[in-house]
Amino acid sequence: MAVPFVALLASRGPAWLHAVFRKGRYAFVVFALLTAIGGENTYAQMPQQQADGEDFPQRELVIGTKEALPFAMKDADGNWSGISIDLWREVAQRLGLKFRLAEEPNVQKLIEATSRGDYDVSVAAITITADREGSVDFSQPFYDTGLGIAVSVNSVSVWREIVRTMISAGFLQAAGALIGISLLVGALVWLFERRHNDDFGGPLGRGLGASIWWSAEAMTQASTGHRGPITIAGRALAIIWMVVSIITIAVFTASVTSALTTRQMRGLVNGVEDLPSVRVGTLANSATIGFLDGERIKHRTFVQVADGLRALEAGSIDAFVYDKPLLAWTVEQHFSCTVQVLDVDFEPQSYGLAMPLGRPYRKAIDVAVLQATHDQRWKATLFQSLGEKR
Structure with missing residues (x-):
């Protein structure tokens, strides 16, 4: 030099x-x-x-955000706070940045505005997904979580479950099988008895109808005994049908009763495997929709988490699926007496800060995020907001 x-x-x-x-x-x-x-x-x-x-623009940075309690919260005076907001303030302080916050109504619009370059950085509870990585860059993850399921704590209505069970695919298949076998037995009895038994003889409609009716009476043990088969083949078939129908109906009745009792005691939803058979709700324009669509789970969307939880209270849906920490915080704050979050999580995901593609300051933000999230103050923030020890 x-x-x-x-x-x-x-x-x-x-x-x-x-x-x-x-x-x-x-x-x-x-x-x-x-x-x-x-x-x-x-x-x-x-x-x-x-x-x-x-690396950073020589001006006041514009930071996009949206309400996602408790990660980004706005009070009545328009002041922002929350886990993500506090993290960004720490990052900005470490890098000596000046900024102002701007709000978007949902995550999708926030991502779109960031990809256009309207915001230098976006901060909220933004899930890092493959689709979003195609339009924006993400920082190092600052929080790892998963999806959760909220259900009503009220007991399940017995009558509602009876109706639901009776119109379920399994019930209809079992009932259809019983009816089909009953029709087959009735037709065979008619073939055996039509020329030897006046109760099942006569015109086709009369004889076949009487045989099918007798078969149904035998199946349900409602026969009065005033008529029945008189041929050897007819009586042999009748004995077999009576024994089989008794066992079949007993098993069928026990299965339905067991299913109703289990649902009454445990509730409709106890895990991800129950979601395809119940009415599911989730937040509109959220990453949760991608999971539900991938699993082919029919769902109804809501503009706000609170709207979905109110629908859960009213019984119009059976489960609400969303990011577990956001779901748990909302339930704890406003729905603790009527809604509970199941002790399960699935579909692991991470939150990160979003930036327009190719910005040179991404590396500086990555370093600052890693430094901030390994600080004791970050652990204290998570414990105060979510009760988590990390």
Whole structure:
């Protein structure tokens, strides 16, 4: 680094250099060494200082956000707070940034505005997904979570469950099988008895109808005994049918009763495996919709989490699926007496800060996020807001 300095001196000419050395060569040597050492330090430090300043726009940054309690919350005066907001303030302080917050109504619009470059950074409870990575860049994850399920704490209505059971696919298949077998037995009895038994003889409609009716009476043990098969083949078939129908109806009745009792005691939903058979709700424009669509689970969307939880209270849906920490916080604050969050989580996901594609300050934000989330203050924030020890 001393080369430019020496070259400068050499440019003054040999006579000037000789005079300097002759009059004060020791002072010159000391001065040259100090300049060289100082120059190396100066040049070594400048790139880092310039990188921190030049990576970010030389203006007040515009930070996008949306309400996602408790990660981003706005009070009546328009002041923002929450886990994500506090994290961004810590990052901005570490990087010496000035900023202002701007609000979007939902995550989808927030992502779209960020991808257009309307916001320098977006901060909320933004789930990192493959689809979103195609339109924005994400920072290092600052919170790992998963989806949760909220259900009503009220007992399940017996009559509602009876109706639901009776119109379920399994019940209809079992009932259809019983009816089909009864029709088959009735037709066979008619074939065996039509020429030997006046009760099942006569025109086709009369004889076949009487045989089918007898088969149904035998199946349900409602026969009065005033008529029945008289041929050997007919009576053999009748005995077999009576025994089989008794066992079949007993098993069928026990299964339905057991299912109703289990649902009454445990509730309709106890895990992800129950979601396909119940009415599910979730938040509109959220990453949860991608999971439900992928699992082919029919669902109804709501504009706000609170709207979905109110529908859960009213009984118009059976489960509400959404990010577990946001769901648990909302339930704890406003629905603790009527709604509970199941002790299960699934579909792991992470939250991150979103930025327009290709911004040079992404690396600086990554470093600041990692530093902030490994600080004791971050652990205290999570414990105060969510009761989590990390």
